[in-house]
Amino acid sequence: MIAKYALRFVSLGYLAVLLVAPIGFVFWQTFEHGVGPAWDTVATPDALHALKVTLILTAIAVPANTIFGVLCALAIVRHRYPGAGIVNAVVDLPLALSPVVVGLALLVLYGRGGWLGGHGIVFALPGMVLATIFVSLPFVVREVVPVLREIGTEQEQVAATLGASAFQTFRRVTWPAIRWATLYGVVLTTARALGEFGAVSVVSGRLAGQTESLTLYVQDRYQSFDNTGAYAAAVLLALLALATLLLMTRLKPNEGVQ
Amino acid sequence: MIAARGIVKRFGDFTALDGVSVDVPTGSLTALLGPSGSGKSTLLRVIAGLEQPDEGKVSLDGEDATRLPPQSRGVGFVFQHYAAFKHMTVWDNVAFGLTIRRRPSREIKQRVTELLELVQLVGLAKRYPAQLSGGQRQRMGLARALAVDPKVLLLDEPFGALDARVRKELRVWLRRLHDETHTTTVIVTHDQEEAMDVADRVVVMNAGRIEQAAPPRELYDHPANEFVMSFVGPVNRLGDTFIRPHDVELLLEPNGSTQEAMVQRLVHLGFEVRVELVRDDGETLSAQLTREQVEALELQGGQIVYVRPTRQTVFSD
Numbered sequence: 200m201i202a203k204y205a206l207r208f209v210s211l212g213y214l215a216v217l218l219v220a221p222i223g224f225v226f227w228q229t230f231e232h233g234v235g236p237a238w239d240t241v242a243t244p245d246a247l248h249a250l251k252v253t254l255i256l257t258a259i260a261v262p263a264n265t266i267f268g269v270l271c272a273l274a275i276v277r278h279r280y281p282g283a284g285i286v287n288a289v290v291d292l293p294l295a296l297s298p299v300v301v302g303l304a305l306l307v308l309y310g311r312g313g314w315l316g317g318h319g320i321v322f323a324l325p326g327m328v329l330a331t332i333f334v335s336l337p338f339v340v341r342e343v344v345p346v347l348r349e350i351g352t353e354q355e356q357v358a359a360t361l362g363a364s365a366f367q368t369f370r371r372v373t374w375p376a377i378r379w380a381t382l383y384g385v386v387l388t389t390a391r392a393l394g395e396f397g398a399v400s401v402v403s404g405r406l407a408g409q410t411e412s413l414t415l416y417v418q419d420r421y422q423s424f425d426n427t428g429a430y431a432a433a434v435l436l437a438l439l440a441l442a443t444l445l446l447m448t449r450l451k452p453n454e455g456v457q
Numbered sequence: 458m459i460a461a462r463g464i465v466k467r468f469g470d471f472t473a474l475d476g477v478s479v480d481v482p483t484g485s486l487t488a489l490l491g492p493s494g495s496g497k498s499t500l501l502r503v504i505a506g507l508e509q510p511d512e513g514k515v516s517l518d519g520e521d522a523t524r525l526p527p528q529s530r531g532v533g534f535v536f537q538h539y540a541a542f543k544h545m546t547v548w549d550n551v552a553f554g555l556t557i558r559r560r561p562s563r564e565i566k567q568r569v570t571e572l573l574e575l576v577q578l579v580g581l582a583k584r585y586p587a588q589l590s591g592g593q594r595q596r597m598g599l600a601r602a603l604a605v606d607p608k609v610l611l612l613d614e615p616f617g618a619l620d621a622r623v624r625k626e627l628r629v630w631l632r633r634l635h636d637e638t639h640t641t642t643v644i645v646t647h648d649q650e651e652a653m654d655v656a657d658r659v660v661v662m663n664a665g666r667i668e669q670a671a672p673p674r675e676l677y678d679h680p681a682n683e684f685v686m687s688f689v690g691p692v693n694r695l696g697d698t699f700i701r702p703h704d705v706e707l708l709l710e711p712n713g714s715t716q717e718a719m720v721q722r723l724v725h726l727g728f729e730v731r732v733e734l735v736r737d738d739g740e741t742l743s744a745q746l747t748r749e750q751v752e753a754l755e756l757q758g759g760q761i762v763y764v765r766p767t768r769q770t771v772f773s774d
Contacts, residue, residue: 357602358542360533362558364528375544
């Protein structure tokens with residue numbers, strides 16, 4: 200009995216102190232003087248542009264990593280070939296590497312004097328897109344791989360003997376089994392893309408109103424002693440992430456028949 | 458007719474099939490019988506096109522099918538663990554092959570109704586596989602395989618995941634189904650009783666090779682070698698001699714050709730009684746008697762009896 204309450208207390212306390220309190224504090228700071236001032240700081244051209252940049256980055260990175268992620272998961276689980284293990288390990292690289300390292304690597308490769316050095320990649324939107332794709336790549340793969348392993352290959356083999364082509368088998372048999380895992384991966388990818396700071400920071404050049412995403416804008420405002428602006432933008436980021444989570448909870452099926 | 462010729466299949470260092478040739482006559486029900494790892498499932502998968510042989514040829518009705526993908530072989534396949542499409546209803550599972558072939562919906566409706574009647578699942582058409590028992594799921598798997606009118610029905614340990622009673626029911630039911638449809642059928646099993654019960658012909662496999670292919674009776678009466686002898690039924694082995702337990706006669710008095718043995722244990726199996734014996738030279742053997750025989754002899758544990766084989770087999774090799 201005591202152990203049960205102690206466990207609850209510890210877990211809730213941990214969440215309260217480390218997660219809820221800091222975020223609650225940001226909300227409180229933002230709306231300390233009412234909604235008006237907070238709204239005014241978010242409605243500035245630079246802030247709106249930063250929001251637009253973040254949404255563009257997310258809108259490119261998420262579909263790209265979703266399609267690639269599902270294909271990559273199929274390649275890892277369904278095909279036996281030399282190097283499959285390496286592919287599996289390399290997918291985790293973005294989780295292991297610090298985003299700053301990712302940013303620097305992109306600079307070295309695409310920056311002035313880099314191997315693939317060209318115009319308009321580094322210190323511009325394409326570089327930021329590449330950085331965002333890089334850091335948010337593993338999530339769909341990591342969600343889909345275990346589900347593919349679990350469902351096994353027998354359903355797909357039966358579909359083949361019943362005359363289904365590879366594409367028909369994927370659409371009618373494999374996809375229905377992995378779609379919720381994929382969706383969950385999409386949510387994690389979106390959250391990561393929205394919140395990416397380090398890698399984007401290095402390759403963006405941080406030009407306000409041009410190559411500043413919302414996370415960079417938050418730091419920019421904070422360093423300019425515009426606390427209200429920083430807090431308000433931070434709250435906007437948090438709301439975007441929350442909306443993604445809520446959307447997933449709404450889309451998730453009632454798992455009655457599984 | 459299915460004809461496999463010189464099939465070799467290796468998985469890394471392991472040779473699953475080591476030059477297997479087998480014929481399955483059209484309209485027959487053939488069992489591939491063997492212990493696990495004998496290659497029987499691999500052979501079935503090679504026939505289905507789910508596995509490519511490293512050497513050898515497979516022909517279906519005289520046409521070379523070795524390189525044909527499973528989609529174009531016209532086979533129905535049933536897995537031990539059902540391989541049900543979990544997110545589809547029973548109806549949609551059975552209709553799958555017809556839907557893929559874009560058959561008119563009237564035809565699909567008629568065919569699926571027929572099949573659900575055949576497998577006795579009419580009332581459960583709207584259920585999901587998770588809401589069915591194992592036996593029902595496997596009948597659904599059979600209906601799904603039969604829906605596309607396969608030339609050949611291939612069953613991989615279809616009743617292996619079911620409990621003993623359901624297994625026996627389905628076995629009888631499968632045999633009846635086959636007598637109605639006459640679809641050429643190959644069933645893989647490690648259960649000799651199941652193979653003998655259901656099949657016209659039994660192919661006994663061991664270590665990637667075929668030991669013997671024969672009708673059940675011939676297999677039992679004239680096993681080709683020790684492996685088949687001991688795999689298709691219980692057997693006593695005394696030196697080089699093999700004796701079936703029902704070929705052991707027990708007498709209360711010695712008569713010259715008998716040997717003395719002591720009754721260790723009586724195991725009552727309903728109509729039959731298994732008598733476990735130990736001879737004076739320490740060899741153990743068992744005899745299978747009817748209850749009447751045991752009662753007539755008034756057998757009891759610890760009793761001394763005299764044993765005489767009425768029939769025995771010695772393999773020359």
